[in-house]
Amino acid sequence: MEKKIKLGIIGAGRIGRLHAENIVKNFVDVEVTSIADIYADSINEWAQDLGIKNVYTDYKNILKDHEIDAVMVCSSTNTHSIISIEAAQAGKHIFCEKPIDLDLSKIQSVLDSVEKAGVKFQVGFNRRFDHNFRTVRKIVEEGKVGDVHIVKVTSRDPQPPSLDYVKVSGGMFLDMTIHDFDMARYLTGSEVVEVYANAAVLVDPAIGEAGDIDTAIITLKFANGAIGVIDNSRKASYGYDQRVEVFGSKGCVTVSNDTPSSAVLSTEDGVYSEKPLYFFLERYKDSFITEMQEFFGSIRNDKQPSVSAIDGLKDAMVALAALKSVKEGRPVKLE
């Protein structure tokens, strides 16, 4: 066997622990040697069970460890860019959770540092690695729908986040819709050139009072002439609704929600089937593993990951333009 990739994970919240477990179970050629979290004490036993040797409070211990090849940045959003920059300077390959930052100039700094250091950088747009959406993209790439005319993304959460989270999230567009902007760009293979957002507070007035919105329809124009639409809600009573559709000159491809089983029960009262898989941890379970294959593969084979810092930057630009569109009540062009 080749030499193992040595990995350090920064941030052991829900997503950090998920990545750690996925990697330990699924990648025999990768070794998670270290993990850092400000609440290091609370993860000691968990880390030991997983066979992770070092548990630190300070992530800098990971950056200065010369044995470590790559890091996962899974800390809170406001630390993504600074840790990424430091990791690049330390010569580590970087997997960074989305969004890279809420500020475009900071994302640009990450991009610059990564380029300068010549390290790999992948951003956590895991949905690109989902079995349904990858298949849609493949069908589009193969020309089976012809020239793309219309792309549609439906993305609704089962529950709004806590108000505390809403306040620091950067708003629905940067927190939630950013995945959909990325999806629209991924599926069309084209850049967004104009955005118009029709947003509302229909789920919970407290979200509005916190300065955010919870329901939106966002229309897009793409560089290749296609047009698109995303519809969002922070609360779909029936669960996590994740569908896309690409319509073109030769056809149309759609994907529907995944469910726990295909059981259909017919009774006197009607015909019942299952609700979608509950939320992103269930729905995108496999994609979190597949995106790691991409990351480790790009390190092993010295090639750029298919979803990079530039994507993080572009998606954030679209999100900020959508925000501006709501504020000014008009379509906004991207430079």
Add this chain to the structure above:
Amino acid sequence: MEKKIKLGIIGAGRIGRLHAENIVKNFVDVEVTSIADIYADSINEWAQDLGIKNVYTDYKNILKDHEIDAVMVCSSTNTHSIISIEAAQAGKHIFCEKPIDLDLSKIQSVLDSVEKAGVKFQVGFNRRFDHNFRTVRKIVEEGKVGDVHIVKVTSRDPQPPSLDYVKVSGGMFLDMTIHDFDMARYLTGSEVVEVYANAAVLVDPAIGEAGDIDTAIITLKFANGAIGVIDNSRKASYGYDQRVEVFGSKGCVTVSNDTPSSAVLSTEDGVYSEKPLYFFLERYKDSFITEMQEFFGSIRNDKQPSVSAIDGLKDAMVALAALKSVKEGRPVKLE
């Protein structure tokens, strides 16, 4: 049996003949006594086979026939309003094909004449009577989706009309999307207060040269706070695509396309099912009969048809606002 309703049909093009045949076959209590068409000669045999006694070149013969209770206005669009006004003045109940007119003031004149004459007036938004959309509306009315947050209409034709037709059609919004505006108003039970249209020429440059568009995404704001989106194409390679979705605080209801059969063929090459029913004559076959039940029922029971001249006016207002939105590149409020 009660006295039969005596009916005159004005215009024996495709839709006029369809109505005539539907009525003769399905309404034993209605008698189509007369039909008028500028090419009267060409329909004589057909009319005779159907048992229609009088065939006229001049529709005024129908209006002055005292035996006739009601008329169907199925002539070319530019004559709808004037004939409707004359018919109202002659005391006939009126079923008028959509659109009533391309000019709001003329629609208003029809509305005024109808009100003054105290006759029934129904406009041909047949899709309101479709089995799928009626079921969606019923589910919404029963509160099963809760407060409406998002309404979505997908409406794509299998083939663009001829360029000659495009030139006199009033444009895609008044010719085609007007059905979707009506559907959105019907499903939400609320009026449109703002429109933003994202339109393109992606199907055929000749349509653009003729001053029209062939692809669009139109976002809507409703008086009740809901938001909506319509997506249109003049050419879906797989056929007539007619779907809607209503999402609200308690749930979401969708309908999919009707197909000639439910056959699913699985082979080495994949799993195949049928394309949608080809076009509106096949897809909305039954709705053309059901809308007549509404019309004749409203005459018999002396009540207003559920879809009236006011709907024709409101839908046209939305269509004209959408047109303005495209021209000015901004959302347009309705007064």
Add this chain to the structure above:
Amino acid sequence: MEKKIKLGIIGAGRIGRLHAENIVKNFVDVEVTSIADIYADSINEWAQDLGIKNVYTDYKNILKDHEIDAVMVCSSTNTHSIISIEAAQAGKHIFCEKPIDLDLSKIQSVLDSVEKAGVKFQVGFNRRFDHNFRTVRKIVEEGKVGDVHIVKVTSRDPQPPSLDYVKVSGGMFLDMTIHDFDMARYLTGSEVVEVYANAAVLVDPAIGEAGDIDTAIITLKFANGAIGVIDNSRKASYGYDQRVEVFGSKGCVTVSNDTPSSAVLSTEDGVYSEKPLYFFLERYKDSFITEMQEFFGSIRNDKQPSVSAIDGLKDAMVALAALKSVKEGRPVKLE
């Protein structure tokens, strides 16, 4: 127009009246001149509204009317064979409701009389004309599933018939499953050579006490080597369940139930869709018209109807073999 076919209808029960109305509304080249029913008084007004001139108590008035070209035998089952024989002798083309008789020798007599008289004879296996099953047959005929290996028919009623009816029905196999035997023969294009029936009384003990069964799985062997299975229940709580599947060397084709609409409602409680169309009048509505097209077309074009007295005979033979299989607890070969 060609000379109209003059038709007499014998029996004005539910199915007789259904045929009369379908023909009057849909066949301008057919005239229903007469109808006979032992309760003639009760149908006078209905017949007049439909424009049927003659209403008789005695069906022989129809048989001796020289103007009449064809008759529909819609009377009670025990009169089908004798009226058919008399009609053939009177030189009338015959459409006879199923089953022709419960006694094979009487069916044979009908066959003989029809052949001798040289008239057309069609039996009312309307399901062959259903949009779903026709499509399946077409796919099989086109060779898209290759050689047929397995045919499956699911056929379940929403409600058992009355016990009074059960007692005179000839039993579930001759009354209900006979349609499925015909379907299996139609879909495979091959004759049944052996039957094994696994039957039970699971719906209502009273049906068992009346000497009948209400639930069954019947396996079939066909002349072409294919094997098949039918499953029946007299009571599916969710409604009329009518599905088929044909599996062969190259693929598999299935059809599912038709529903009133394609509406799907997703809520916190689950995802609901509509139950099947209630019963045969709703589900097979169009097939009752299409089978008439076949009948009148075969008269006009002087060709044999695609479903003839021989089919009625063969289907009854399979039903009787199934009955014998249950009684003797073993597979029964057909001669």
Add this chain to the structure above:
Amino acid sequence: MEKKIKLGIIGAGRIGRLHAENIVKNFVDVEVTSIADIYADSINEWAQDLGIKNVYTDYKNILKDHEIDAVMVCSSTNTHSIISIEAAQAGKHIFCEKPIDLDLSKIQSVLDSVEKAGVKFQVGFNRRFDHNFRTVRKIVEEGKVGDVHIVKVTSRDPQPPSLDYVKVSGGMFLDMTIHDFDMARYLTGSEVVEVYANAAVLVDPAIGEAGDIDTAIITLKFANGAIGVIDNSRKASYGYDQRVEVFGSKGCVTVSNDTPSSAVLSTEDGVYSEKPLYFFLERYKDSFITEMQEFFGSIRNDKQPSVSAIDGLKDAMVALAALKSVKEGRPVKLE
């Protein structure tokens, strides 16, 4: 953490290696310490990468290792019963792949040995742990379909096995249908009391020449009065077809095939969706892990596994009765 369960795996063919990898990746509280295979040399590197310490040629080394708590019997079918008996005598808990044996008396000996030794014994009917079938069973157990009237199992392989395998497999019923017999017993929660099998050679004459069959419809009677049907083919051109249906007094539950994605492509040529997941390794991937949870859970919690040697015995009895039914051309009762 509790003391780890120490496990030895006997047989490192496809299924043995699959179990080993699943356990290493997914069960932190289980340690695969040893593996035995007659071709031990060929698995050394693979075992080392997985962290398995001991690789033996002779499985007896595992049985005499006092540290080992449990064994997986994944060797060739003809060795299952003898190794299981020896393992029981050695006091090991046993997971044994299906079928336990082709000979009922040998299965009975396993049962006796297991009982005498007081060890846990689970047989590898992994499909009971599949997400779809578990959901069906749960719905049935909750009484949502009422009393079970009809159970249906469709089970078709994408490709027949090699002729060499066919010859030693014990025949299709013991090799393939045994899973379906187990499924039918599992779903109904009742024992089979009578079997009638309608079998044919339609896929490949060479299978017939080897003394086996490749296509079958098997009808079942259950102790609780329900009836059932299984249909099998050794070759479905479109892939692995695994569906079930349970119909009862209150309703009907069905499950359909799992596919790689939910993508639906509509083009001028039709509407295409994906074929089922290819074969059992893909389709039942998760069930191989879930059945291990059951096994290790039953060891940890000292309770019987839900699928035991008795199930292996009963399923084999049904399979042998089906074989007898084909030979004798009649239904066969089980004692």
